[in-house]
Amino acid sequence: MRARKKKNTVPRLERVSDYFVPVIPQPSGEIRVEVGCGKGKFITALAKDHPDVTFYALEKIPDVIVMAAEKASREEIGNVKFLLADAKDLTEGTEKTFMGLDENRQPILQDVAHTALCPTGSVSVLYLNFSDPLPNKKHADRRLTHANFLEKYRTILKADGHIEFKTDNKPLFDFSVEQFRECGYEIYDYTEDLHRSDIPNPYHTEYETRFSEMGMPIYSLKAKP
Ligand SMILES: C[S@@+](CC[C@H](N)C(=O)[O-])C[C@H]1O[C@@H](n2cnc3c(N)ncnc32)[C@H](O)[C@@H]1O
Numbered sequence: 001m002r003a004r005k006k007k008n009t010v011p012r013l014e015r016v017s018d019y020f021v022p023v024i025p026q027p028s029g030e031i032r033v034e035v036g037c038g039k040g041k042f043i044t045a046l047a048k049d050h051p052d053v054t055f056y057a058l059e060k061i062p063d064v065i066v067m068a069a070e071k072a073s074r075e076e077i078g079n080v081k082f083l084l085a086d087a088k089d090l091t092e093g094t095e096k097t098f099m100g101l102d103e104n105r106q107p108i109l110q111d112v113a114h115t116a117l118c119p120t121g122s123v124s125v126l127y128l129n130f131s132d133p134l135p136n137k138k139h140a141d142r143r144l145t146h147a148n149f150l151e152k153y154r155t156i157l158k159a160d161g162h163i164e165f166k167t168d169n170k171p172l173f174d175f176s177v178e179q180f181r182e183c184g185y186e187i188y189d190y191t192e193d194l195h196r197s198d199i200p201n202p203y204h205t206e207y208e209t210r211f212s213e214m215g216m217p218i219y220s221l222k223a224k225p
Contacts, residue, residue, distance in 0.1 A: 012066045013084075019069040021081045024056050024118040031056060033118065033156070034127040035087045035144055040068025040080075042129055042205040047072070047080040053124075055080040058087055058117070085117055087144060091152045092116035118156045126153050128165045130207035133172040145176035150183040154225040166194065166201075166220040168211040173219035185223040194218040 006012075013020070024031065030053045034043045037057035047055045059065035062084055069082045096109040131144040141148055145165065153163060163185070167173050173192075180187055191197040195212055199220070204212070212218060 006063050009062050009066055012070065013062065016066070016069040016073045019072055019080070019082050021056070021083060023115065024081075024083070024122070026119050027054060027122050029054065030124050031122055032125040032127070033058065033123050034129065035090075036060075036128065036131055037068050037082070038064055038130075039206050040065075040071045040082075041209075042127070042203050043068070043080055044071050044075060044077055045203050047077050048075065051079055053079065056083060056118075057081075058083045058085050058090075060084070060086045083117060087149060087152070089114060090116065090118050091120075091155045116156075120155055121158055123153075123156045124158055124161045126157060126161070126163045128163060129205045130167055130169075130211075131165075131172065133167070133169040135171065140175070143172065143175065145172070145179050147179050147183050150179055150185065154183070154185075157225055161225070163223045163225075164220075165223070166205070166208060166218055168207065168216050168218055170219060173221075177221065180221070180223045183225075185225055187221050187223050189220070189222040191220050192217060194220040 024033070032053055032055050034055070034057045037043050037059045040057060043055050043057045057068060057080065059068065059082065065082055065084050072080050092113070092115060097112040099108040099110045102108050128144055134140065134143050140146060165176060177187065189199050191199055194201055195218055208218060
């Protein structure tokens with residue numbers, strides 16, 4: 001999502017800090033997660049209509065997530081929280097961290113463990129809406145439907161949980177179908193034109209509104225691990 005760098009993002013984030021959590025706590029009831037929430041139109045509308053569910057929305061760009069949190073705050077929605085975070089940290093894991101150079105001036109990389117952003121087996125629905133298509137093959141592993149991410153989602157989803165994925169981008173959709181299949185997910189409610197299908201779709205995202213107004217079809221599927 002393109003957003004101009006704003007100078008006042010930090011004070012704005014501070015004003016809505018109540019809407020942020022550093023990690024998703026062990027839930028006591030149903031929780032759902034949106035990855036890459038953008039400006040938050042989808043998650044806030046959904047949260048408003050489902051007061052018994054707690055929603056968590058991840059977004060890695062501060063200038064963007066601040067708008068989502070301000071929206072939730074303005075509308076006084078108490079059951080949505082935001083994480084300024086990267087989806088790659090959803091599960092516990094290790095990352096290669098640069099530790100310096102060895103005697104041959106080669107980089108020393110060390111595995112550094114990090115804490116999971118989300119408890120294992122806790123999420124009933126995970127939403128991926130209009131994820132960045134990243135058309136360059138070199139960046140395929142950053143696509144939010146790459147197998148590496150699908151494995152992370154499997155870890156945090158409940159046994160009977162599922163993923164809901166929508167996009168305007170056919171190449172990303174085809175890539176994603178392949179990845180879901182390779183990872184052993186069961187695909188259902190598959191459509192290449194969501195807005196002309198019988199599948200209920202009451203909550204639209206910012207991107208969805210923009211693309212469907214341009215007459216573009218919306219591709220969508222659900223998947224069970
Ligand atoms: C194309 S926008 C779509 C925004 C919104 N879901 C919509 O449909 O209007 C994709 C969003 O995903 C976020 N994003 C991409 N990769 C991410 C990651 N690894 N972790 C968290 N957010 C990510 C981007 O910063 C961007 O705001």
